[in-house]
Amino acid sequence: METWVPVPDGSGFGVQNLPYGVFSRRGELPRVGVAIGERVLDLAELSTAGLLADRRWFASGALNSFMSAGRAVWQATRDRLTVLLTGAAYRDQVEPHLVSLGEVELHLPFAVADYVDFYSSRDHATNVSRIFRPGAEPLPPNWLHLPIGYHGRSGTVVPSGTPIVRPCGQRRGDDGPVFGPTAKLDVEAEVGFVVGVPSALGRPVSTAGFRDHVFGFVLVNDWSARDVQAWEYQPLGPFLGKSFATSVSPWVVPVAALESARTAPPAQVPEPLPYLRCDEPWGLEITLQIELNGHVVSRPPFAGMYWTAPQQLAHATVNGAALRTGDLMASGTVSGPGRHERGSLIELGSDGQEPLVLPDGERRAYLEDGDTVRIQATAAGPDGVPIGFGDVTGTVLPALC
Amino acid sequence: METWVPVPDGSGFGVQNLPYGVFSRRGELPRVGVAIGERVLDLAELSTAGLLADRRWFASGALNSFMSAGRAVWQATRDRLTVLLTGAAYRDQVEPHLVSLGEVELHLPFAVADYVDFYSSRDHATNVSRIFRPGAEPLPPNWLHLPIGYHGRSGTVVPSGTPIVRPCGQRRGDDGPVFGPTAKLDVEAEVGFVVGVPSALGRPVSTAGFRDHVFGFVLVNDWSARDVQAWEYQPLGPFLGKSFATSVSPWVVPVAALESARTAPPAQVPEPLPYLRCDEPWGLEITLQIELNGHVVSRPPFAGMYWTAPQQLAHATVNGAALRTGDLMASGTVSGPGRHERGSLIELGSDGQEPLVLPDGERRAYLEDGDTVRIQATAAGPDGVPIGFGDVTGTVLPALC
Numbered sequence: 001m002e003t004w005v006p007v008p009d010g011s012g013f014g015v016q017n018l019p020y021g022v023f024s025r026r027g028e029l030p031r032v033g034v035a036i037g038e039r040v041l042d043l044a045e046l047s048t049a050g051l052l053a054d055r056r057w058f059a060s061g062a063l064n065s066f067m068s069a070g071r072a073v074w075q076a077t078r079d080r081l082t083v084l085l086t087g088a089a090y091r092d093q094v095e096p097h098l099v100s101l102g103e104v105e106l107h108l109p110f111a112v113a114d115y116v117d118f119y120s121s122r123d124h125a126t127n128v129s130r131i132f133r134p135g136a137e138p139l140p141p142n143w144l145h146l147p148i149g150y151h152g153r154s155g156t157v158v159p160s161g162t163p164i165v166r167p168c169g170q171r172r173g174d175d176g177p178v179f180g181p182t183a184k185l186d187v188e189a190e191v192g193f194v195v196g197v198p199s200a201l202g203r204p205v206s207t208a209g210f211r212d213h214v215f216g217f218v219l220v221n222d223w224s225a226r227d228v229q230a231w232e233y234q235p236l237g238p239f240l241g242k243s244f245a246t247s248v249s250p251w252v253v254p255v256a257a258l259e260s261a262r263t264a265p266p267a268q269v270p271e272p273l274p275y276l277r278c279d280e281p282w283g284l285e286i287t288l289q290i291e292l293n294g295h296v297v298s299r300p301p302f303a304g305m306y307w308t309a310p311q312q313l314a315h316a317t318v319n320g321a322a323l324r325t326g327d328l329m330a331s332g333t334v335s336g337p338g339r340h341e342r343g344s345l346i347e348l349g350s351d352g353q354e355p356l357v358l359p360d361g362e363r364r365a366y367l368e369d370g371d372t373v374r375i376q377a378t379a380a381g382p383d384g385v386p387i388g389f390g391d392v393t394g395t396v397l398p399a400l401c
Numbered sequence: 402m403e404t405w406v407p408v409p410d411g412s413g414f415g416v417q418n419l420p421y422g423v424f425s426r427r428g429e430l431p432r433v434g435v436a437i438g439e440r441v442l443d444l445a446e447l448s449t450a451g452l453l454a455d456r457r458w459f460a461s462g463a464l465n466s467f468m469s470a471g472r473a474v475w476q477a478t479r480d481r482l483t484v485l486l487t488g489a490a491y492r493d494q495v496e497p498h499l500v501s502l503g504e505v506e507l508h509l510p511f512a513v514a515d516y517v518d519f520y521s522s523r524d525h526a527t528n529v530s531r532i533f534r535p536g537a538e539p540l541p542p543n544w545l546h547l548p549i550g551y552h553g554r555s556g557t558v559v560p561s562g563t564p565i566v567r568p569c570g571q572r573r574g575d576d577g578p579v580f581g582p583t584a585k586l587d588v589e590a591e592v593g594f595v596v597g598v599p600s601a602l603g604r605p606v607s608t609a610g611f612r613d614h615v616f617g618f619v620l621v622n623d624w625s626a627r628d629v630q631a632w633e634y635q636p637l638g639p640f641l642g643k644s645f646a647t648s649v650s651p652w653v654v655p656v657a658a659l660e661s662a663r664t665a666p667p668a669q670v671p672e673p674l675p676y677l678r679c680d681e682p683w684g685l686e687i688t689l690q691i692e693l694n695g696h697v698v699s700r701p702p703f704a705g706m707y708w709t710a711p712q713q714l715a716h717a718t719v720n721g722a723a724l725r726t727g728d729l730m731a732s733g734t735v736s737g738p739g740r741h742e743r744g745s746l747i748e749l750g751s752d753g754q755e756p757l758v759l760p761d762g763e764r765r766a767y768l769e770d771g772d773t774v775r776i777q778a779t780a781a782g783p784d785g786v787p788i789g790f791g792d793v794t795g796t797v798l799p800a801l802c
Contacts, residue, residue, distance in 0.1 A: 170674065
């Protein structure tokens, strides 16, 4: 399948992807667009021009309205966009609505309803257990039976590029807690899914219902203050160690664009309870990449995640909790077994015991002021075409306390 | 101060209160109203009639727009409503806009942004620690240094009266986890505050900023499935044991209506870190009451809560987390030292060891299908006038699994 839009080699934005985002040009209101090559297709203009249905979905500063329209609409829109971008006959009509990515600002793609963060990498859970709970069993007793998750702060989910002010807070000191800027500012490279179609209160959504409710996937950086987290998190879980910021990619990759990336997840032993069983394989061949100040420090493999997205969705709703359009559910830190496959600095540097040494000679246990983190991800598309999510970047600003 | 509206003795809805809610009459759209005696004053109509400013705040199905307008507007509106409801000269103009509470449906009063639940009763924390972590210290090491809190699910905050379907989930069994309806369905009687004015990302709100940001207080029932919670909550905190439903009162009591209820909170030893210190006393003389199937089973005293609302707000934002209009922060279960002052069944019945015996002879360790819980609260108003929150009720429906 070829598009008439120029797509550079290795671009993650071929016509096989068509991720949705929200963009604006200077002086214009944000609207919905689709990334293709090095441009964004203005869906609001396209619908005004009569080339695409229902302008209300696209002349909006968030994807929520379109996401709520449901799977048939998502597929019909994707089919139509594919026709428009591959049919040479449409080029003259469509080309005026392509804007260079360099000319636009990218916004938070959707209004986040609830944000849930899981803990679904066995390697990550094992690594972190050793650090936070030395001497304890490497996995909590519930870990192999359910995808552990908790609610994060949806109001501080921010778009890629948002500066991250180093958070202040309490941490354990030698003689009681001390207050100050976190000394252990960390990242967590994750992949999240976004709910389009809501569900009714009291009615669980099964693993088979995943495609009817979930619109797409984003890349997530769940910034973490490890010293704050370590002091506060027992017994009710992480709070201020996480709630200062969570960055997401500007593009939401549709579920349909990830079909070729689907693969068998790791075997689950013991077999999960029936509500967590899934007929279809929902491991995803996605490779993440973490850059620190321009140096690649890790390439976490998403395909090894123990719990899959449909299992997470079924678990989160099995008690009857309702879904809303814009619910974001993130995988938890993606870590593989290798030293350079870990998705957080606490793991990469063994909580400061073995700091990273960057090619420029700099050493990093945790992030320093001025550091820039960039996370990228590429899924396996059809015929080896890469499917990209765009960057999730953030630069650390000094604390204000 | 006397109103010309009839207010029965003991009503919590005297003119000293003026709590805000959202109501509708059959066939009409929801709009903002204020409770007075046994009626609700229709603020949308009142503003259409030119008796109150800015109709957009009140012709809305949620308080959020009005709450975001800020303290000066809240005070001016309260002053104006007081004049209208106490000045006999206004009676003829205002009376047509009073509707009997019996004729209206009360809705969720505001769209919930993020929902945070604290754990601020020392008696509750001690009681629950003994049950969940027998043999451990009665308080976690961080408890006296910070108001422990976590994020709950904002999408399942429901108005009083919403039926509660018994949730299903995993719980610990003798031979691995078992799945089924919770056998330990519980309540948590709490008082929450609601944010009106947002704050900027990266900028903490001090304890002194409480009045500038917080619009009012609601009564909360944080329904809990104790067996689900006990199995899932380590290490990342409660998730499905709480996320199926949280009920709130239909009325938001303005901060200004609680001035007379303010009292010194318990002494805090050790002294908290400077960011948690508060110049004004923000204990609140509020007595809660829990009824189970019409029988009063507890009267938890809110004045004894260890951590106060301004401390909770300052803590939740000290890391730079932004506030949004509609953020709900609940106190955590309100329990006093007495046997009949505990705010949850897990405490009242010692996790089933000493079930409650109701006056009708029924025994209850936890809730059974068909049970109805009603929580009420009365704050100390000026001159002994009670300030009410309205009921938070819910009836348990059988599980669907």
